[in-house]
Amino acid sequence: MASLRLILALVAVAVASLSASGRGGNTGLSPGFYDLSCPQANGIIMSVLEKAIANDSRAAASLLRLHFHDCFVQGCDASVLLDGGASEKNSGPNKNSLRGFQVIDEMKAKLEHVCPHTVSCADILALAARDSVILSGGPHWEVALGRRDSRTANLTKANSDIPAPNSTVQALVAKFKRQGLHEQDLVALSGGHTIGVARCATFKQRLYNKADVTLERSYYNGLKTVCPKVGGDSNVSPLDFSSPRRFDNTYFKLLLEGRGLLTSDEVLLTGNVRKTVDLVKSYAENEALFFHHFAKSMVKMGRISPLLGAHGEIRNNCRKINS
Template sequence: MASASTLFVVFPLFLGLLIGSSSAQLTTGFYCKSCPSVFKTIQAQVWSAVAKEARMGASVLRLFFHDCFVNGCDASILLDDTPNFIGEKNAAANRNSARGFEVIDAIKTAVEQACPGVVSCADVLAIAARDSVVAFGGPNWDVKLGRRDARTASQAAANSSIPAPTFNLSRLISSFQAQGLSVKDLVALSGGHTIGQARCTSFRSRIYNETNIDTFYATTWQANCPRTSGSGDNNLAPLDMKTPTSFDNHYFKNLINQRGLLHSDQQLFNGGSTDAQVKAYSQDAKTFKADFVAAMIKMGDIKPLTGSNGEIRKNCRKIN
């Protein structure tokens, strides 16, 4: 998730006002009459995909994160490149790592069969992210809906807006504040790393070069991630070694034991301002899950296209 200028740090209130005015048009009952079967349709597809490959739940959740951080939650990440713009799929944070596009395609096809031309790809992604969390035993929540889809995408915006696994705490905070998200939101949303996996390229430097890491933990992953770049780059390791397929608070317990896989993970518990929140979540899973839900809803409110803005794509990969 790449850099955001620290200039944005001074504008969180202004951004919050912008986000609030747009998201006021979103409502949990948006499809009650126009597509009442939308939730069952999407849930069935998500759970089928997770049953085939557990990792897919985390991949879909990550797509939602990476979409919302780039010009708002508008499904721009799903667009393929065109002669008119270079999309976000090959941005640094997404290239060879963002996945789950075929799952979203399958969901959209099923939704179109049930309710043609009604449900946006942006809303499909928001609901699918929620269902992915629930599939791993995570919390449920009512998703606010009514987003429309972008007609363009921006690789440049993705490169500058998505926080990277190399970020220190200061840059993480700045990146989230640029989206109107608080430090509390940062820590809670990072808890999504309780599921999913990362590639060797994302954690190689941490397991070989950093000192704030448990020795046994580092050695364990060195066996699967050679020091030399280009060797084993795509080998995977779970972000939460303890319970990789359960949406729980072990991610935070791991951080306290210096077993954060990514540099950015361990930064949340490294003698800084977020240590207390990490400790609290490590001791109270219920509070973590409640704060995660609140932060997910807040993130889903980032600059949605509503009303006559954008469109309802028939195919999530291309504009109509």
């Protein structure tokens, strides 16, 4: 009996150390990870963020998106922040599009000053995304911490794994499934488009290639003035034009009115997948349900393949690996 207990104990230790030492496990992350080593972490991140949003009201949206684009490419490991030729910043979905890098730099610099070599860039991204949602009026969730930073980036994966704005709903579902996320996560997380803007280049094909009948007429005509047939690719339009800085469920209400900006927004309602259609309607009716599901899905997304234990590193500078 005693030897059986000993074997079970050894197996438990082996499983725990395995899951805490590589990618993919969830067990190594915990909300209190910096409680002793850097209790100021969240306060520092929040104060830099408040200042950034006061200077640029779009900063909250940009930081929320940054965490998403980090997690979808080889996991939440801050690979998106690395500079250099093979940087994910040079991929199709990210180039001339991702923003917020200087805000992360400022957070990191302040954290290095107060608790050197302690808080990972990947955790900064996760906390900044959560705090951006809170400061925009959205839900709160507890962020499990302890992610480490990668020593590599993956430009090819950034091109292939981040969903495109002209995707079908089937393609969106497939890309989310690859990350362990399901239809409910897809619809709830797409609700992140309740804040921020998109460039004309990302929705032009809806206006001119062949008239998109799903777009409500006056909205369609308004978009054409922002996004001319030739040129104007960097002009922007809000993803939720009625409350672009407020995190609420208006995005879903607008989808029901044919006023969703991207094809990838629109197809959640018109793409013939029963589950996504039902969820769009439910979230449009019930903001509390949307908030609840959004928070749950952000926690899930934040747990995609973290680097744990001895894997990866705590970068000194989020833009480059430690030498």
